[in-house]
Amino acid sequence: MAENKWREELDIFRKIKPCIVLEGNVFDRFHYEKDPAQRMRELSSYILRFLSDAGYDIISYYDDASGFYGDGYGDDIAKFEALCHNVPSVRIQNDRIPCAFSDDNSSIGEILSSVLGQTHQAVAVIMDMASRYIVSPDNMSKCEVNAYANMMRALRQAQDVQVNGDYTKNIVILLVNKVNDLPVWFYLDNPDVKTIHVSTPDSSERMEFISGDNLRNFFDSSVWNEDISSFEGDGQAQLIKLQKRFVGLTEGFTYSDLVGMRKLCINEKYRIAQLPSVAEFYRYGVRENKWAKISGKTIRSLEDSLHSRVLGQDHAISKVMRTVKRSVVLKGNGNRPRGVLFFAGPTGTGKTETAKALAEYIFGDVSCCIRFDMSEYRQDHSDQKLLGAPPGYIGYEAGGQLTNAVRNNPFSIILFDEIEKAHPSILDKFLQILDDGRLTDGQGNTVYFSESIIIFTSNKGIIEEVEERSPNGIVRIVNRQLLDPKKNSTKEVEDAVTASIKNYFKFTLSRPEILNRIGENNIVVYDFIREKIATQILDKEIGEQLKTLENDREDHIELAPEAKLFLLSKATEDATLENGGRGIKNLVFSSLLTPLAAYIADNDISEGANIRVKRIRYDGNGDPVVDAEVLR
Structure with a gap:
């Protein structure tokens, strides 16, 4: 399962690598299985709880705007400050240690060197929103280059610390949208850095999300009580089909999306049989x-x-x-x-x-x-x-x-x-x-x-x-x-x-x-388009083109056999058939409709006339003209 895979990798490599980059589905919310409240947590909060249970003594968050800070419940930030006693600029202000990532006076490298290089307490720094510390990894300022270079230097000093009879690394965890939001030279071929992809829920996890008691939680209680009886016994197979359809429609969705659909389903009182429609409405915004x-x-x-x-x-x-x-x-x-x-x-x-x-x-x-x-x-x-x-x-x-x-x-x-x-x-x-x-x-x-x-x-x-x-x-x-x-x-x-x-x-x-x-x-x-079909297409196009003219002017147009024979001979020529039905349509337009319109305009014929096209021929310039008469 996707969540277990990345969590398992994190558990393995926290003991080996001083820097772990988590990329991909980092803005999602996750259910921490040891949480009795069964609430969904942001990834940073999830990792803090996971590392705390793994025995880490001090865990600090970091982002470029706020600096270093704790979770608000313990005294981690005070303990963190004590480890940085050799860095003069470290001061707690409003429960935070201000520290911009890449300005001229940045002490990010010194702070990380202090906390990662000691062996007394197991320390983890969760660097949130790490994709936004710099404008572009391909066009970095000197200060930005220095910040990452100092981080690399700090990672080399990271020590192993004994926790619960085992050893783990003092680590830095970066949460990024994509790993290439970081400079390539920081993570590529760097033995101190491990990249782990956080996936969206796979099909088995999505099925688990709408199975058993979880399915009941998807619906308003009154709807559930009214509908569930029809899906018992022989109806169970139909319910499984609905669940599988829902799972197929939610490929690529996050846990947050699934929770949002559950709220939508309850608020709008969707019926159980409409379960796939919830995914369609959530995705497309149309009922x-x-x-x-x-x-x-x-x-x-x-x-x-x-x-x-x-x-x-x-x-x-x-x-x-x-x-x-x-x-x-x-x-x-x-x-x-x-x-x-x-x-x-x-x-x-x-x-x-x-x-x-x-x-x-x-x-x-x-x-x-x-x-x-x-x-x-x-x-x-x-x-x-x-x-x-x-x-x-x-x-x-x-x-x-x-x-x-x-x-x-x-x-x-x-x-x-x-x-x-x-x-x-x-x-x-x-x-x-x-x-x-x-x-x-x-x-x-x-x-x-x-x-x-x-x-x-x-x-x-x-x-x-x-x-x-x-x-x-x-x-x-x-x-x-x-x-x-x-x-x-x-x-x-x-x-x-x-x-x-x-x-x-x-x-x-x-x-x-x-x-x-x-x-x-x-x-x-x-x-x-072969000759037999060309004749049918010609009749169809003549009818449609003349109907357009008749609708515009309320004229009645009659085509004499000689005029139609001219069009038929041209429609079955290789040059016309090379362009298929489109060539025949162009022929009718250029050899009938255009010269007929010229005839009407040149002779100042009033609307509603009854016109008979006697024949079509070429003039001295090779342009088609019609010989026609107005029938009174």
């Missing part, structure tokens, strides 16, 4: 779980909408819907995302449109589709844009684009477009998202992905970037088409694209573990 509102009717409507909005991709949509249905039904996925999909295939085939449709139907708003163009993250430092800059760097206050977006809207579709264009180092972040379901930004805030669907898109296997050298020696990057809709069948496209993606992760990146987290079964391959 409404959008997943819980999805009905079978919603799923059927989504599937029908996808088939009508994304034409020619029935096989891909079927795979998408399997993931969606699993995401709705299977709730106990811990912190990991509700679903993961990898959309691959040619451009303009409906990958982004599918993601938007999922956001609209599952979460009620297309704006819940959060898109990141990964071509903007090609540099090795691009992860700072996603997660936020570290402390001291420009942009630190703004946070990260990804972490901010998920924190503001945890119920969302997160679309990482053209993932292969991102710098490989960023893929490590995706590994953490897919595995742990959480990310910590540059400010130290953690966001969770447990209510989102993650979608990656890629053109791997369809196009590849190659270098092309011009006759004058200039090198540029161009895209080369690897597959041809006229030569490769739908099955050949799917096999080739899937194989290319696997090879990319396994051999090009040498990161098969990322593909394993995504899941090969979650690769969804979109086919080329």
Whole structure:
């Protein structure tokens, strides 16, 4: 268990090392098992009680603002002062010994040398808030360097002291957020310093927190008395499922968080069956779980909408819907995302449109589709844009684009477009998202992905970037088409694209573990827009574009067969189909809507007219124009 592990290490190394750095979950509160009051203690108070029980005679706290001080109950600070009789500046003032860490007159080194170097009494100094003694470990003033150098000198003088028939070290314990808040040269390869990580409660500890009598303490007494009978006997299995779901949702939470959730549960009179909802509300600050509102009717409507909005991709949509249905039904996925999909295939085939449709139907708003163009993250430092800059760097206050977006809207579709264009180092972040379901930004805030669907898109296997050298020696990057809709069948496209993606992760990146987290079964391959489907998309786009014009002006637009035939011939050309449905949409806009608008403007046609487009042709400049007439 996490707490026992670090406590066990502390008990072992207090006898060996004069300096122990405790880093990680140092702001949490902990239950000291020998405390009859069963209260939660701050880490500094916990350590004081632990060291006192271990036989230490004098234990002093220290922080930069207050200096050295005791716990307020004994005379430790007076005993501590007596050990510093050879340091002239030591004086007790208001039960404290003032001592700034790194000013010109700092006596921190002398004081520590005095108390650590004697053998009469076992002494421990707990240095609280040690991450805040200096501004930056990478840009230290001379006074700050001297303070740490004097501490190192004092540690070398630390003596063994006999306690209860055994020997222990006079020790200094530093409590820091992260060990690299200290200067590297102070702790790295320093035989006098041991670093111990204080973890958040592991799954077994979190389960213990809501088991037995502890579970009863989670609920208002009236709620408990009303609900518990339904979870006895055959209902016991359901109660265990609720507890396991709660444990999964609280991965990475501190003891303080668990205590806070217990208070929330009691104050808001949550029912026992709502135990997982307490964690969701505590994490996201919203009561409404959008997943819980999805009905079978919603799923059927989504599937029908996808088939009508994304034409020619029935096989891909079927795979998408399997993931969606699993995401709705299977709730106990811990912190990991509700679903993961990898959309691959040619451009303009409906990958982004599918993601938007999922956001609209599952979460009620297309704006819940959060898109990141990964071509903007090609540099090795691009992860700072996603997660936020570290402390001291420009942009630190703004946070990260990804972490901010998920924190503001945890119920969302997160679309990482053209993932292969991102710098490989960023893929490590995706590994953490897919595995742990959480990310910590540059400010130290953690966001969770447990209510989102993650979608990656890629053109791997369809196009590849190659270098092309011009006759004058200039090198540029161009895209080369690897597959041809006229030569490769739908099955050949799917096999080739899937194989290319696997090879990319396994051999090009040498990161098969990322593909394993995504899941090969979650690769969804979109086919080329072939001629038959191009006709359907053309009809759909003509209808939508003309409807927009008719709504704006209340006109009625009629398309003659010759005009439609012109559009159809252009829609099925290779140059158009290379851009898929997006190419057909652009064709309708440029070859029908734009010249029609010009015709209406040039002829000063009033709103509400009945216009017949007889044909579309190119003028002398190669621009499309319409021959039309107004029907009276």
